[in-house]
Amino acid sequence: MSFDFDTVIPRKDSGCIKFDRKPELDPFWVADMDFVSAPPILKALHDRVDHGIFGYAHPHAGVTEAVRSYLKERRAVELNEDHLLHLGGLVPALSLAARAFCEDGGELLTCTPVYYPFLNVHKDAGAKLLTVDHVMKNGRWEFDWEAMEETVTEKTKIFLLCNPQNPLGRVFTEEEIIRLAEFCEKHDLLLISDEIHCDLILDENQPHFSALNLPEHFQKRVVALLSPSKTWNIAGLGYAFAIIPDDSVRRRFSAEKGHTLAEINALSYYATEAAYNEGEPWRLELIEYLRSNRDELVRFINEECKGLKIHSPDVTYLAWIDARDLGVPNPAKFFEQEAGLFLSDGAPFGWAGYVRFNFACPRSRMLEGLEKMKKAIDSKV
Ligand SMILES: Cc1ncc(COP(=O)(O)O)c(C=O)c1O
Secondary structure, eight states: OOSOOOSOOOOTTSSOHHHHSSTTSEEOOSSOOSSOOOHHHHHHHHHHHHHOOOOSOOOOHHHHHHHHHHHHHHHOOOOOGGGEEEESOSHHHHHHHHHHHSTTTOEEEEEESOOGGGGTHHHHHTOEEEEEEOEEETTEEEOOHHHHHHHOOTTEEEEEEESSOTTTOOOOOHHHHHHHHHHHHHTTOEEEEEOTTTTOBSSTTSOOOOGGGSOGGGGGGEEEEEOSTTTTTOGGGOOEEEEOOSHHHHHHHHHHHTTOSOOOOHHHHHHHHHHHHHOHHHHHHHHHHHHHHHHHHHHHHHHHOTTOEEOOOSBSSEEEEEOGGGOOSOHHHHHHHHHOEEOEESGGGTOTTEEEEEOOSOHHHHHHHHHHHHHHHHTOO
């Protein structure tokens, strides 16, 4: 490996949510990585800092060109610049979508378990949330099409899709995304597709199918949301972008911003440009490292941790662990109290009884965390 993913870098007291929210615990929760970002990104940031002036930012031509070539090379999409909106983060875009399209008694539909802001942004719009559980079928997590048909109503306005899926670690196929678009067409829903994890597919023979890859006639209902932030570990810089092909949908989305969103971070544009233009060698090694962490974690959980089960994730660095057989009322609390670990509790994702373990860390640190889990389980009376 030419990049170092093994060194444990102290993060405590660096003003990071992961380590500093509950400093007494060993954290494997929020979705950022304990790795230094790619060297070209650090260089771009240093260069921009050396300029020394941080007035209001503007998307310079280089960042738009970087997004254009990323979309073309990685997503097989030709950018129409009119369709591009730069944003200071992806979660605010989910909220904007809810506010723009679900006000006045509208409903928002999504499938659970899912990244928890999906289950909360309806509150920003005073809208109603409808949820349907994913189901395990043919050895993988799938949409429950029948339940979705039973749940959707005439008031439902948008479907929030997590593509690929956090926390299930599923890469949906072209057939599934097309079927979902047909469902949206049938019920006249907009398809809001959060694709933040799409460059973290661990088995690259499972291609990501973006909502932007849907046949042309579906594009008028697509809002695609992407970002380099998860892949290159720059989430704290706050950047995402939306591609919204339909003019009136884009206008409504943009109009909803009003004065509610902060200006985009000046540094984030340069980090994004470097990530997309020069970050590929680092990304490829990261994927390799994460894949071997995943394989060891899945083996460990399934073979050494009584009461825990996991279905191997295909994408990203978040392990969704079924702890319902552990026999404790709240598994995340149990591991906090008995192992000193900070894991994500499944309940806010819609499924209590599960925990999510972030394995984007040096192998030694991951193994220490897993050993602590096993010890807590083995000493449980
Ligand atoms: C599916 C998904 N969307 C969005 C985000 C966060 O996006 P942002 O930091 O740009 O608001 C995360 C972070 O974990 C995520 O998993």
